[in-house]
Amino acid sequence: MKNYYSKIKNFTLIILISFSFQGLLSQANEPFNCVTEAYLFQTNDVYAQNLASGNAVLEGIDLALDNINAVGYNEKDGYIWGSLRFPDNTIIRIGKDYSTTTFEIPGASFSYVGDVNKDGIYYLRKSSNSYYTIDLDPSSATYLTVLGTQTISKSLNVHDWAFNAVDGKLYTVEKNSNNLYRIDTATNVVETLGEVPILSGLNYTYGAVYFDVDGNFYVSANQTGTVYIIRTVQNVTSSLDMNSNLFAFGPSSNSNDGARCPTAPVPQEDCTNGVDDDGDGLVDCDDPSCSGVASCPTITPTSTGNSGGLESNNRLSTQINRRNINRIKTNYTFDVAKARKVEKNSFYARRSSNQNISLWDLVPMDVIPGTTAVESSPSDLVDITNATDLVSVDYIRDNKGYGTLLLLKTENKVYEHTKHICDRFTGAELLSVSNMEINDALFIKSRVKQPDGSIEFVATFSVRESDDNSSFIVESHWNLDQYEEKGYYNFQVWASSIDDLYNVSQEVLNLLEVQKPISEYKSSDAPLVFIKKAAYRRGGKIDLEIINNLRPSTIIIEGNKRATETATSEPVTFNVDLTGYINNVTLDIGNLYDFGFRLRNQYNLTPDDLFLSDGTWGVDDSSQRFVDTFNVIANNETDEEGVYKVERNISLVATANQDVSVYRSLTPKFEPVDLTAYDQISFDAKGVGTMKMIFVKESISDWNNQPYITVNLTDNTKDYVIYKGDITSNANGEVNLNDVKMLFITLVADDGSMVQKNLDVGNIKFAKQATASIGNEVSLERALVSPNPVETSATFTFNSKSTNDYNFEVFNVLGKQVHSEKITSKVGSNTINFDRKQLSSGIYFYKISSKSLEMKGKLIFK
Incomplete structure (x- = not known):
C-alpha cells in the first residue's frame, strides 16, 4: 500500500515540519495519556481517528522499518505498545510525538493480535489458541520480560482483541462466523456470545477493535473501514440481548490494528433531538450510529439508473435540459414494475469467445440478496454525452431500488460525469468520503444524502485496456483530470448499504477478470477537505458547508462562472481560511447562471470539484x-x-x-x-x-x-x-x-x-x-384621486401648508416602481395629472412624499 500513501505521507511531513522544533522537543518521548482519539495503525503508519465521525487524520508515518501490529494502550505508562515484524522478538513503544523506542524480548515472536490490560500486562497472541504475556509495568521487577505462555479453551480465527475496563475481560470478533467472544484471562475460558446481529452475513476481517469507558465495543472492518458498535458487552449473554449497530465510516486497509485508552468516553449521538451531539457534522438520522434507532430507517431505497449519469461541465443547456424537456413533452416516466427483468444465464461469468466484450458481460447478477435485476438503461445519454454505449440495471425489491450499476463505454476519454458531483449539483449532501479496499486495491467510496432524505453509498471507477490489449487497468480517482485520454469502461455504482456497494463492485472486478486479467490498479486519495453541501442563493450568494479533515488551513476556491447562459465564462478566485472541522462559508459571487470550481488545499492533496447552476x-x-x-x-x-x-x-x-x-x-x-x-x-x-x-x-x-x-x-x-x-x-x-x-x-x-x-x-x-405592495394602510393625509378606477388618466389633488419638494411615485402590486416624477408644491391646493400609458389592468399603489409628509393609497386600473 506504499504507493497509495506516498502523497499523504508527503503532506504529513509538511505538517510536521510546520511545527516548531521546540514544540517537538517538548513532546518527545512523552506518553499519550488517556485521550479520546482511537489510534488506527496501518502497516507502519498511524491515524488519529475520531470514532464518532469515522474521520481519520494521518499523523505518524514510517514509524518502523516493517509492520507494526498488535497495538495496545498501556495505562501504566500512557504509551502505545506494539509488535514488530522485523526485527524478530521485538516490541515497540510509541510516544505522543510518534517517536519510538524498541525492545528485544527473547521468546516473543511477532503477532498481529494484542492488547494491554489495566495492570500493564501485554497479551500477545501466539497461535489460534495461545498467547504470551509480557510485563510492561515500569515499576515492576519483571518489566520487559515474558511472564509465560497461556492456552485458551477455544481456537479463534481473530485479528485483534481488546480489554474492557468495566469487567477486565478480553473481547474479540471472529472472521466468517462473526461471533463475539469473551475471554477470561484469569481462567483462559473462552465464552461464545453468539453472532453479532449487525455483522450477520458479512465476510470481513476485523483488524482494529476498541473500547470506551462504558464498555461499548467498537469493531472496524478492514475492507470497508466501517466501524460497528456492540453496546455494553459486559452485559451480553447471547445474540438475543446483543445491541449492535453501525457507528461510523472510516478508512480501510489490508493491514489494520487499533489502540485506544479504554477509560476514555466516545461521544454518542442522540437520534431524536435535532442536535449534532457527537460533533461529527451529522444530525440524528444522518449519523450512521442512528441507523434503525428511533424513527431512523435502517436502509433507504436508492434512485434509479434511468435518471442518472448527468450533471454538467458547462454544457447544461445542451445536456440536462435537452433530455429532461424531451422526457416531459413525451410524458416519459420509468416504471420499475414494467421494466425488463434481467436474469443470470448460462453465459454469465464466461469469457467472450471472440474477445468482443459486451457491456452485459460486466453486469453483476445475484449480488444483493432478495433483489431482482431490471434494466433501467437511460439510452438518451448516448446522444448527449461522450458515451458510445451504455447499460444500467436497478436491483429491485418490492418495487424499490436497493442498488444500481450504470456502465458506460467511452472512446478516447473517461466519461464526463461523476455521481459525487452530479448529486451535489442537484441538492444532495456529501456526508462522508473515504476509501474501501477490494482485492488489495483502494477505491474511493462516498456516502450521499439525496434531497428526499434517502442515503446512498457510491463508488465510481473506470477500466481501460493495457497498451497491448492483453489486460485491464482499473482506476479510481476523485478528479476526472487524473484519468489518461484513453477509452474506458466507466462504472458508477450506488447502493443502500456499504456492504452491497462493496459486493457489486467486487463482482464487477471478478467479471472483468473473466475476460482479461487485471494487471494494475491506480487510485488517488479521497479529498480530506470537501464540500458537504452547496446552494446558490438568489442575489449572487453561494452557501457552502465545508468539511475539513486537515489541521486549520487555507483553501483556494477557483473556477469559472457565467453570468448568463449565453455569456462567456470569467475566472473567479477566493481564498478562505478554515478554522475547524465544520466550516460554513458564503461566497459573494454576484448573480450567475453557473459556476464550476475546484477546492484546492495548501498541501496540494486531492482537491474537491463541484458544479453549481441555477435553472436554465x-x-x-x-x-x-x-x-x-x-x-x-x-x-x-x-x-x-x-x-x-x-x-x-x-x-x-x-x-x-x-x-x-x-x-x-x-x-x-x-x-x-x-x-x-x-x-x-x-x-x-x-x-x-x-x-x-x-x-x-x-x-x-x-x-x-x-x-x-x-x-x-x-x-x-x-x-x-x-x-x-x-x-x-x-x-x-x-x-x-x-x-x-x-x-x-x-x-x-x-x-x-x-x-x-x-x-x-x-x-x-x-x-x-x-x-408585495408598498402598503395598504391609510396615511393621516391622503390625496383625492379622480377618477378611480382609472381608465386612461387620473388627477391627484392634495393640500400643502407650505412650498415643498415632493416625489410622486406609482408601484405595481409587487412593489416595482412603474412611474416617478418630482413636483414642487404651492401653499394650498395642488394637482398632479397622471397618464397611465401602457400600464396593464390591475391594482397599483401611489405615494406622494416629502421630507415631512407622506400620502399613499390604492389605484385600480381598468
Missing part, C-alpha cells in the same frame, strides 16, 4: 433552426421577501412559419417547485403577436392539459400582472401550482407564413399580493 433558459429543440438570435441578459435586482424571482431575462429574434418556444427550468434538473403560496405572477414583455406561457407541472402527464396563460404583445415593453385565477387549463378543476418544473413560453404562429418575430421576456416574479 434555453430554446426548445423544435425551434432551434428558426432562431436568428437568442440572448440571456442578467437582471441584477435584489432579492425580496415574499417573492419568488426567476432570474435573468431573454431576448429572441426568429424567422419562422410555426410556433417558436423557449423554456426556463425552475431548478437545474427540473425538480418541481411549490408555488402555491403566491397569488400572482408578473413579468415584462414585448414582441410581435401572442405569447403563451405554460406552467409545466410534474403531476400532469398530458402536455395538452398543462395550465397556461396567453397575452397579446406590444412593440413597447409592458408590465403584466396575472392573478392565479386567470391561469387556465384544458383539464377540469382549479389550477394548483404546487409542483411546477418549468415555464414553457411560446411565440404563437399566426397564419403559417414565414415571418420574422421578436420576443423579450424578463423580470418574472411570483408574489404574495398581501405582502
Whole structure:
C-alpha cells in the first residue's frame, strides 16, 4: 500500500515540519495519556481517528522499518505498545510525538493480535489458541520480560482483541462466523456470545477493535473501514440481548490494528433531538450510529439508473435540459414494475469467445440478496454525452431500488460525469468520503444524502485496456483530470448499504477478470477537505458547508462562472481560511447562471470539484433552426421577501412559419417547485403577436392539459400582472401550482407564413399580493384621486401648508416602481395629472412624499 500513501505521507511531513522544533522537543518521548482519539495503525503508519465521525487524520508515518501490529494502550505508562515484524522478538513503544523506542524480548515472536490490560500486562497472541504475556509495568521487577505462555479453551480465527475496563475481560470478533467472544484471562475460558446481529452475513476481517469507558465495543472492518458498535458487552449473554449497530465510516486497509485508552468516553449521538451531539457534522438520522434507532430507517431505497449519469461541465443547456424537456413533452416516466427483468444465464461469468466484450458481460447478477435485476438503461445519454454505449440495471425489491450499476463505454476519454458531483449539483449532501479496499486495491467510496432524505453509498471507477490489449487497468480517482485520454469502461455504482456497494463492485472486478486479467490498479486519495453541501442563493450568494479533515488551513476556491447562459465564462478566485472541522462559508459571487470550481488545499492533496447552476433558459429543440438570435441578459435586482424571482431575462429574434418556444427550468434538473403560496405572477414583455406561457407541472402527464396563460404583445415593453385565477387549463378543476418544473413560453404562429418575430421576456416574479405592495394602510393625509378606477388618466389633488419638494411615485402590486416624477408644491391646493400609458389592468399603489409628509393609497386600473 506504499504507493497509495506516498502523497499523504508527503503532506504529513509538511505538517510536521510546520511545527516548531521546540514544540517537538517538548513532546518527545512523552506518553499519550488517556485521550479520546482511537489510534488506527496501518502497516507502519498511524491515524488519529475520531470514532464518532469515522474521520481519520494521518499523523505518524514510517514509524518502523516493517509492520507494526498488535497495538495496545498501556495505562501504566500512557504509551502505545506494539509488535514488530522485523526485527524478530521485538516490541515497540510509541510516544505522543510518534517517536519510538524498541525492545528485544527473547521468546516473543511477532503477532498481529494484542492488547494491554489495566495492570500493564501485554497479551500477545501466539497461535489460534495461545498467547504470551509480557510485563510492561515500569515499576515492576519483571518489566520487559515474558511472564509465560497461556492456552485458551477455544481456537479463534481473530485479528485483534481488546480489554474492557468495566469487567477486565478480553473481547474479540471472529472472521466468517462473526461471533463475539469473551475471554477470561484469569481462567483462559473462552465464552461464545453468539453472532453479532449487525455483522450477520458479512465476510470481513476485523483488524482494529476498541473500547470506551462504558464498555461499548467498537469493531472496524478492514475492507470497508466501517466501524460497528456492540453496546455494553459486559452485559451480553447471547445474540438475543446483543445491541449492535453501525457507528461510523472510516478508512480501510489490508493491514489494520487499533489502540485506544479504554477509560476514555466516545461521544454518542442522540437520534431524536435535532442536535449534532457527537460533533461529527451529522444530525440524528444522518449519523450512521442512528441507523434503525428511533424513527431512523435502517436502509433507504436508492434512485434509479434511468435518471442518472448527468450533471454538467458547462454544457447544461445542451445536456440536462435537452433530455429532461424531451422526457416531459413525451410524458416519459420509468416504471420499475414494467421494466425488463434481467436474469443470470448460462453465459454469465464466461469469457467472450471472440474477445468482443459486451457491456452485459460486466453486469453483476445475484449480488444483493432478495433483489431482482431490471434494466433501467437511460439510452438518451448516448446522444448527449461522450458515451458510445451504455447499460444500467436497478436491483429491485418490492418495487424499490436497493442498488444500481450504470456502465458506460467511452472512446478516447473517461466519461464526463461523476455521481459525487452530479448529486451535489442537484441538492444532495456529501456526508462522508473515504476509501474501501477490494482485492488489495483502494477505491474511493462516498456516502450521499439525496434531497428526499434517502442515503446512498457510491463508488465510481473506470477500466481501460493495457497498451497491448492483453489486460485491464482499473482506476479510481476523485478528479476526472487524473484519468489518461484513453477509452474506458466507466462504472458508477450506488447502493443502500456499504456492504452491497462493496459486493457489486467486487463482482464487477471478478467479471472483468473473466475476460482479461487485471494487471494494475491506480487510485488517488479521497479529498480530506470537501464540500458537504452547496446552494446558490438568489442575489449572487453561494452557501457552502465545508468539511475539513486537515489541521486549520487555507483553501483556494477557483473556477469559472457565467453570468448568463449565453455569456462567456470569467475566472473567479477566493481564498478562505478554515478554522475547524465544520466550516460554513458564503461566497459573494454576484448573480450567475453557473459556476464550476475546484477546492484546492495548501498541501496540494486531492482537491474537491463541484458544479453549481441555477435553472436554465434555453430554446426548445423544435425551434432551434428558426432562431436568428437568442440572448440571456442578467437582471441584477435584489432579492425580496415574499417573492419568488426567476432570474435573468431573454431576448429572441426568429424567422419562422410555426410556433417558436423557449423554456426556463425552475431548478437545474427540473425538480418541481411549490408555488402555491403566491397569488400572482408578473413579468415584462414585448414582441410581435401572442405569447403563451405554460406552467409545466410534474403531476400532469398530458402536455395538452398543462395550465397556461396567453397575452397579446406590444412593440413597447409592458408590465403584466396575472392573478392565479386567470391561469387556465384544458383539464377540469382549479389550477394548483404546487409542483411546477418549468415555464414553457411560446411565440404563437399566426397564419403559417414565414415571418420574422421578436420576443423579450424578463423580470418574472411570483408574489404574495398581501405582502408585495408598498402598503395598504391609510396615511393621516391622503390625496383625492379622480377618477378611480382609472381608465386612461387620473388627477391627484392634495393640500400643502407650505412650498415643498415632493416625489410622486406609482408601484405595481409587487412593489416595482412603474412611474416617478418630482413636483414642487404651492401653499394650498395642488394637482398632479397622471397618464397611465401602457400600464396593464390591475391594482397599483401611489405615494406622494416629502421630507415631512407622506400620502399613499390604492389605484385600480381598468
